[in-house]
Amino acid sequence: MKFKSLLCVLVVCSISLLWGSDSKPNIVLILSDDQTWTDYGFMGHDVIRTPHLDRLAEESVLYPRGYVPTPLCRPSLMSLATGHYAKDHGVTGNDPTPRLAARGSPEAIGLAKELITNIDRFDTLPEILVSNGYLTHQSGKWWEGNHTRGGFTHGMTEGQPGGRTRHGDKGLVIGRDGLEPIYDFIQEAGDQEKPFYLWYAPFLPHTPHNPPQRLLSYYEKMGLDPAVAKYYAMCEWFDETCGELIGHLEEQGLRENTIIYYVCDNGWIQKSADTDVPEGWFTSFAPKSKQSVYDGGIRTPIMFSWPGVIEPDIRGDLVSSIDTFPTVLSAAGIDVPDGLPGLDLWSSVQSGLSIRRDTIFGDCYAHDIPDLDDPEAGLMYLWCIQDRWKLILTYDGEVNRYKVVHPRKDPIQLFDIVSDPHETRNLADQYRQVAARLKERIEDWYPVTQRRLVSGK
DSSP states (O other), rough: OHHHHHHHHHHHHHEEEEEEOOOOEEEEEEESSSSTOOOOOTTTTTTTOHHHHHHHHHHHHHEEEEEEEEHHOOOOOHHHHHSOOHHHHOOOOOOEOTTTOOOSSHHHHHHHHHHHGGGGGSSOHHHHHTTTOEEEEEEEEOOSGGGGGGTSSEEEOOOOOSSSGTGGGGGGGTTTBHHHHHHHHHHHHHTTTTEEEEEESSSSHHHHHHHHHHHHHHHHHTTTTTTHHHHHHHHHHHHHHHHHHHHHHTTOGGGGGEEEEEEEEEOOOOOOOOOOOOTTTSBBBTTTTTOOOOOOOOHEEEEEETTTOOOOOEEOOOOEGHHHHHHHHHHOOOOOOTTSSOOOOOOHHHHHHSSOOOOSEEEEEEEESSSTTTGGGEEEEEEEEEEEEEEEBBBBBOTTTTTGGGOOOOOOOEEEETTTTTOOOOOOOTHHHHHHHHHHHHHHHHHOOOOOOOOOO
16 A cells, blocks of 8 residues: 555656656746735735735745836736837727727727737747747736737637727636636646646736625625725635635646746726715726826736745835746746846846846826827826835826826826825925936936926816
């Protein structure tokens, strides 16, 4: 009996070594959808339960001061896939503006098809991984047509333009309806003895906020606003699916050879009955969250985990989702393409040394794209963060359906986000030299030629 038990252990170990062969690690992206940086247990939330992500954070190099360049899902996802800012990859918003063509019309569908061709501008992360022997799988959010357009060998999104399918059509059931397509893909990668890449971007905690009652009841008992209770339960539901995915990797003996990196696409502060909103506000998110360049819209924890290789730690460095592209390639031992704007964090992740960067940048455009060939046409904000200072420049780009979300009254805003993390005090007049210095940095990074700063109050 002892011999048989030992034989079984050796067989399992042999399978685990073959799975993810060529000495390349498996790579898993976990991408939250519409969740603010505060809304995790490990980030200090005292109500929302996220035990599985809390555990992942404990096993990771965690960057609490992580950011995404653009606070809207489609451009944010394109930056993850291409490693470039929206100003360069060209997908600045979610949809072509209805001013150009009525939504659902043949003309609008034609524009939507034209927009997805931007994915061809750069080699995507999945394409590079495939060229290095990986199988790659897409699930959840994916706007850029069929998953194969992004270089995925496997996937769920078929890519029918227009209507609800624009978020990712059949891929959106992942997580909400289990993880079987991912489990099947992992098995196929094992059968082929190839390392794999997973793009796990479930439609969670994104609306519709329809969590299982078994989770919702916990928050309802607290007497919370019903909308807030549902959102909190959605965050826990998302966390639960992350636990299922990580648990499957562990059960299959794959976790030790798998890099997991985590980021959220953009923030979301749930609007409640008590939320102060301007007249005409129609969205279910609160001001200064989704679509905004305040921290409620762009800040996210970013973490990297690889058991036995990455020593868990919490780092104070400023990092951006634009950094994940070169970092995971470097971690996998793959050459990083020239010309990427993000930093390769891998040596810092391993060594614990601070990264060589003092400023991060971001650009933000209208939800509806006014000109598919001119990113500046919809430019609303440019921003940067240096140490404790955050500067926001506000531009006069065209906005269509979301004007109430973007009042754009202040041309220049300066915040001390260490002492004022919710950005309540504009210090631009008080610290004019700081504002002028950071404004110059932004203008060097993005030399705007057509738009102008708004005129002010």
